Amino acid sequence: MTVHYTEGSARAVIRGETVVVLPGAKVDDTLLRALWTELGDASDGVAAALGVLTSREGGLRAVPPFAVVSVQRSGSAHVAVRGAGLDVTVATAGGPVPVSGQDVVSWSERVIEEPTSFVVSVADGTAPASGSGDGFPVESAVVAAGSVRRVLVEGADDAGPAAAPGGTLGEFATFGSTPAAEDVPPVPAPPVAGRHTDAPSGAAAPEPAGPAFGAAGATALPGPASSGSPVPETTQIGGGDDEYEHLFGETIMRSVEDAAVRAPEEDEEDEPAAKEPGKPAAAVPPPPAPGPPAPPAADEAPGLISAVPGGFPGPSPAAPGGTPAAAHRAASIGAEASAQETIAPTGDEPDDHDGHTVMQSDLADLRRAGGLGQAAPGAGGTPAPGTGGTPAPTASAAGTGPEILAVTCPNGHANPPSRPTCRTCGDDLSGEPAPAPRPALGRLVVSTGSAQAGAAGPRGEQVVELDRAVIVGRRPRTSTTSASGMPRLVTVSSPNQDISRSHLEVSLEEWQVLVSDLATTNGTTLMRPGQPPRRLHPNEKEIIADGDVVDLGDGVTLKFEGIW
Amino acid sequence: MWGAASDRGRRRKVNEDAYLAENGVFLVADGMGGHDAGDIASATALGALSFLLEAETIEPELVDVLVDVAQKEVRAIETGPKGRGAGTTLTGAVLAYVDGVPYWLIINVGDSRTYLLSNGELEQMSVDHSEVQELIDAGMLTAEEARHHPRRNVITRALGGPDELDADFRYIPVEAHERILVCSDGLTAEVDDDRIREILLACPDPGNAAQELVDAALEAGGRDNVTVLVVDVTGVPSDNHGDTADRATDIVPGGLRQLEDTQPRNGG
Numbered sequence: 153m154t155v156h157y158t159e160g161s162a163r164a165v166i167r168g169e170t171v172v173v174l175p176g177a178k179v180d181d182t183l184l185r186a187l188w189t190e191l192g193d194a195s196d197g198v199a200a201a202l203g204v205l206t207s208r209e210g211g212l213r214a215v216p217p218f219a220v221v222s223v224q225r226s227g228s229a230h231v232a233v234r235g236a237g238l239d240v241t242v243a244t245a246g247g248p249v250p251v252s253g254q255d256v257v258s259w260s261e262r263v264i265e266e267p268t269s270f271v272v273s274v275a276d277g278t279a280p281a282s283g284s285g286d287g288f289p290v291e292s293a294v295v296a297a298g299s300v301r302r303v304l305v306e307g308a309d310d311a312g313p314a315a316a317p318g319g320t321l322g323e324f325a326t327f328g329s330t331p332a333a334e335d336v337p338p339v340p341a342p343p344v345a346g347r348h349t350d351a352p353s354g355a356a357a358p359e360p361a362g363p364a365f366g367a368a369g370a371t372a373l374p375g376p377a378s379s380g381s382p383v384p385e386t387t388q389i390g391g392g393d394d395e396y397e398h399l400f401g402e403t404i405m406r407s408v409e410d411a412a413v414r415a416p417e418e419d420e421e422d423e424p425a426a427k428e429p430g431k432p433a434a435a436v437p438p439p440p441a442p443g444p445p446a447p448p449a450a451d452e453a454p455g456l457i458s459a460v461p462g463g464f465p466g467p468s469p470a471a472p473g474g475t476p477a478a479a480h481r482a483a484s485i486g487a488e489a490s491a492q493e494t495i496a497p498t499g500d501e502p503d504d505h506d507g508h509t510v511m512q513s514d515l516a517d518l519r520r521a522g523g524l525g526q527a528a529p530g531a532g533g534t535p536a537p538g539t540g541g542t543p544a545p546t547a548s549a550a551g552t553g554p555e556i557l558a559v560t561c562p563n564g565h566a567n568p569p570s571r572p573t574c575r576t577c578g579d580d581l582s583g584e585p586a587p588a589p590r591p592a593l594g595r596l597v598v599s600t601g602s603a604q605a606g607a608a609g610p611r612g613e614q615v616v617e618l619d620r621a622v623i624v625g626r627r628p629r630t631s632t633t634s635a636s637g638m639p640r641l642v643t644v645s646s647p648n649q650d651i652s653r654s655h656l657e658v659s660l661e662e663w664q665v666l667v668s669d670l671a672t673t674n675g676t677t678l679m680r681p682g683q684p685p686r687r688l689h690p691n692e693k694e695i696i697a698d699g700d701v702v703d704l705g706d707g708v709t710l711k712f713e714g715i716w
Numbered sequence: 717m718w719g720a721a722s723d724r725g726r727r728r729k730v731n732e733d734a735y736l737a738e739n740g741v742f743l744v745a746d747g748m749g750g751h752d753a754g755d756i757a758s759a760t761a762l763g764a765l766s767f768l769l770e771a772e773t774i775e776p777e778l779v780d781v782l783v784d785v786a787q788k789e790v791r792a793i794e795t796g797p798k799g800r801g802a803g804t805t806l807t808g809a810v811l812a813y814v815d816g817v818p819y820w821l822i823i824n825v826g827d828s829r830t831y832l833l834s835n836g837e838l839e840q841m842s843v844d845h846s847e848v849q850e851l852i853d854a855g856m857l858t859a860e861e862a863r864h865h866p867r868r869n870v871i872t873r874a875l876g877g878p879d880e881l882d883a884d885f886r887y888i889p890v891e892a893h894e895r896i897l898v899c900s901d902g903l904t905a906e907v908d909d910d911r912i913r914e915i916l917l918a919c920p921d922p923g924n925a926a927q928e929l930v931d932a933a934l935e936a937g938g939r940d941n942v943t944v945l946v947v948d949v950t951g952v953p954s955d956n957h958g959d960t961a962d963r964a965t966d967i968v969p970g971g972l973r974q975l976e977d978t979q980p981r982n983g984g
Contacts (some may be wrong), residue, residue: 257847257867614815627889632824632843635780635885643817643889653889 153223153302156287162274164677170197170222171300172205173272175238179216183208184294197222198230198261207232212258219253219272223304229267234259242270273299294480553590553619554636556662559583566591568663568716575716592619593665594698594714596658600644600707616642618658618665624710625655625670650674650705659693663716666693667702678701717948718731718742719923721930725902726938732804733900733943734758740811741768742945746828746900748803748874756793757802759873762784765806774812776885779823783875783883790876803876806883807842808898809947812892818890825883827871829904831912832888833895838913842886845873863908869901895922896947899929902940906933 155166163179165172165187172187186204194200201220206505208214217235221242224230229242233253240251242264251262274297287301558566559581561574569585598614616622621639623630626646630639639658644651652672659666669676671690678694678699679685688694698715724731732747732754745761747754764786771778783806793802805826812821822830824842827849834838842936843849848862849868862868875881897917903912907929915932918923933942 342775627891629888630886632822632884632886635776638776638885638887641814641817641819641887643815 153370154289154291155300155302156289157295157297157300158287159296160274162296162297164272164300165189165191165201165294166290166300168194168197169224170194170220171272171302172201173219173238173274173297173300175217175274175595183216188294196224196230198232215258217253218259221270221272221302223267223302224263227266227304229264229268229270229304230262232259232261232265237275238272239275240270240272242267244268268305269301269303271296271299271301281646323452411414436572488606553660555587556590557585558588558590558663559585560588590619590660590663592617593660593663593716594618594712596622596642597713598624598642598644599709599711614642617638618660618715621660622658623654624658624704625653626651627653629654644704644706644708645703646706646708648706651708655700656710657702658696658710665696665712665715667696668693674705676705679703717922717950718945719921719926720943720945721923721926722941722943723930723934723938724941726934728939728941729944730755731941732758733902733941734762735898735943735945736762736766736808737945737947739769740774741765741808742810742896742898742947743806743808743823744828744898744900744901744943744945745807745875746805746826746943748805748871748876748943750817753793753802754804755806756788757876760789760793760802761804761806764789765804768810772823774810776821779821779885780883783823783825783881787875787881793876803874804877805871805900808945809841809896812887814887819887820890822886822888822895823883824885826874827869828898828900831897831899831909833897833913833916834891834893836913836917838897838909838916840909841886841888843854844871845884846871863905868905890949892949894923894949896945896949897929898945898947900941902938902941902942903929903933903944906936906938906942916971922948 153166153169155171157164157166161174162175163184165174165184166193167188170191172191174183183204187201190200190204191197198220201218201222205218205220206212206215215234217238218233219238219240220230220232221240222230230240231240231251233240233251234256236252236254238253242249242251242262244264246267249262249264251264253260287299307355317540339637418684453500557569559569559571560566560578561575561579561581563577563579565574565576565582566588567574567576571581573580596616596618598616600614621637622642623639624642624644626644626649628641628643630641632641633639644655652670652674654670656676657670659669667676667678667688669688669692675690676688677685678688680697680700685703696712696715698712700712700715702710702712704710718737720735720737722731722733722948724733734745734747734755736743743762743765745758747758765779765782767782768774768779786806790802790804806829807822807824807826807828809820809822809830812819820832820841822841824830825845827844827846828842829840829844830842830918832841846868848857848868850872851857851865852859852862857865873879873882874982886902897912897916907915911932912929915928916925919928923946926946929944929946930942950982
């Protein structure tokens with residue numbers, strides 16, 4: 153690909169179909185090299201870049217501000233932006249789509265269909281480089297850049313309005329605090345503008361995305377692509393002046409921005425109600441207020457309703473909730489009140505954004521990219537049916553454990569790396585240690601004195617395979633964990649209630665079995681052959697050896713057999 | 717014995733909450749705001765989980781598979797050209813027998829909640845998958861501060877999200893005289909735990925308790941859909957393990973499977 157960049161203080165890594173821009177002068181060279189390397193053969197540039205950017209020690213706080221734009225094989229632009237002072241604008245046939253990382257804890261992530269061009273620009277307060285015109289072309293490089301622009305569809309309106317009056321690159325407008333086209337008044341930000349507007353029929357004139365986001369005050373925006381008269385950037389940089397405004401733009405973006413670039417919107421406005429009844433799946437009881445546009449609810453403030461055609465819950469300071477809590481809520485997350493008022497008269501229930509509960513997939517992305525290192529196909533903001541939704545392989549009876557370092561004998565038995573021969577078949581162990589599913593690490597024989605329901609062995613004993621953790625107690629409970637991490641529960645009777653409800657935890661670590669007394673009232677005694685009985689310290693893990701017996705009280709003992 | 721109440725609240729136009737309360741399966745799903753078709757999402761998720769009603773034995777692995785199925789189905793929900801993808805939370809308690817001993821298998825994805833009322837104390841069994849919960853875990857926020865935190869409604873896991881799902885599970889023993897509360901955040905955002913506890917203790921009948929809780933949420937503002945399930949455990953000997961056959965009938969009087977959608981009350 154060819155991109156054009158203008159010089160500046162940020163570092164841009166340009167390689168393959170991906171552009172990564174890191175603002176600030178103190179960008180780590182090793183980070184740049186890692187990005188360069190990872191992008192070399194990455195099929196998913198955003199996942200690769202995020203993998204590098206989030207892999208450093210220190211968790212989320214250590215992740216630097218960044219902007220990543222990668223053009224996917226489908227032609228879509230996948231954008232991830234973290235931190236203030238970086239603006240990404242993707243031009244599409246339907247108008248420009250800004251993505252800003254301001255006021256987001258992790259980062260903003262978008263997939264934008266059919267981009268025609270994009271611009272990544274840095275608001276670092278430096279003056280725009282002069283005389284660079286369109287900037288310098290580059291195929292792939294690591295450069296010191298102030299902005300990076302890539303045209304994907306020649307002739308289409310540019311995301312960075314190169315066609316702006318005076319030939320000034322539009323993206324330069326975001327460099328300083330002064331709007332580039334200072335002779336043009338900023339677009340007045342409508343208090344409410346946006347898109348949740350199917351029902352009020354003709355009243356909802358198609359509005360370009362730009363002003364809506366201008367209203368949010370988060371991003372400088374070029375005008376509507378189709379208008380032919382570029383709207384000057386109403387530059388709002390810095391973000392220090394009105395935190396709430398940025399918050400508005402940011403937090404609502406996830407829902408509104410998608411709406412803002414909907415191409416088929418006109419269709420729906422042509423036939424506002426026709427599609428609605430078909431929406432709910434057949435199996436679902438229809439919601440109570442489907443169908444034609446419902447009249448505004450009685451308790452809706454008329455003023456807000458009249459603002460509905462504009463739709464976007466903009467920074468109207470008065471949250472109609474009437475309570476401080478409502479105001480707070482509106483100001484913070486989804487502008488719930490305005491969002492609701494916005495929707496109220498539409499009667500189109502899929503647009504019933506409450507703005508209450510917001511999926512923060514960014515954090516999950518962080519986990520995926522940094523923690524697990526597996527980028528699910530189709531992930532990254534596009535709800536792609538059928539991708540990533542395959543039922544996770546569920547643990548079967550054997551080899552359920554996590555993979556641990558093992559030497560596997562020719563017959564497939566996993567052994568601890570320290571063993572010279574296979575415990576199961578006696579074969580020599582010569583291979584290199586490699587991760588293998590952990591086998592059961594032995595058995596726990598529960599002797600209760602009275603027969604227990606369940607897997608009763610001889611003499612009413614209960615035998616528990618140690619292929620996962622175990623909680624033993626009178627009425628044991630587990631802590632919160634994933635399905636694969638769920639311990640077995642062993643319930644033992646304790647007529648005298650000597651035994652605590654959750655009494656003993658048996659945990660598995662690598663090839664070791666450990667027990668810990670769960671801070672019980674009456675304690676736990678460990679009896680090791682050849683040693684005097686001793687009491688376990690509460691909540692301290694003790695490594696178990698083969699033949700160890702643990703006494704819980706009330707005649708209940710646990711014998712460990714077949715321990716490695 | 718169980719009771720349920722659901723209301724779309726005073727401000728929401730559609731009830732995106734749904735619940736499933738039948739045969740030892742008590743689940744609430746809160747279709748997500750900011751996403752299309754939240755009501756479809758919540759009902760779809762519970763539809764997938766309703767397989768639990770027919771399962772002979774309930775284990776975390778089975779529920780996990782069903783959650784994955786639900787995730788897939790929620791993702792596949794046609795959201796039309798506007799398609800932003802539907803999403804939903806899921807939480808609740810499912811009766812599961814471990815070696816013949818009854819346990820509640822607590823399930824959670826998102827910020828709907830499952831509570832246990834035991835000996836007069838109310839304890840949250842689920843752990844919210846929310847940004848504020850992560851801040852609480854990190855020691856940067858108290859629970860009370862979280863109630864007013866501007867980002868308290870941002871959840872970090874949901875069915876239908878783009879990522880591999882990691883549902884939370886835990887077992888807690890089924891005990892007599894205990895009460896399980898499963899609710900959407902429309903309750904807990906409006907009514908604090910102390911007040912919830914008072915209402916639960918004041919209303920012996922689970923149905924009344926559920927309705928009282930919904931009413932309390934509406935009185936406090938009712939800004940979101942409110943769905944409440946109250947499940948009372950009866951017939952379990954308070955000591956150790958008892959006759960499981962009795963329990964199965966006593967805990968669950970059978971009844972209608974409901975994918976509750978909306979009860980238009982005083983919301984409009």
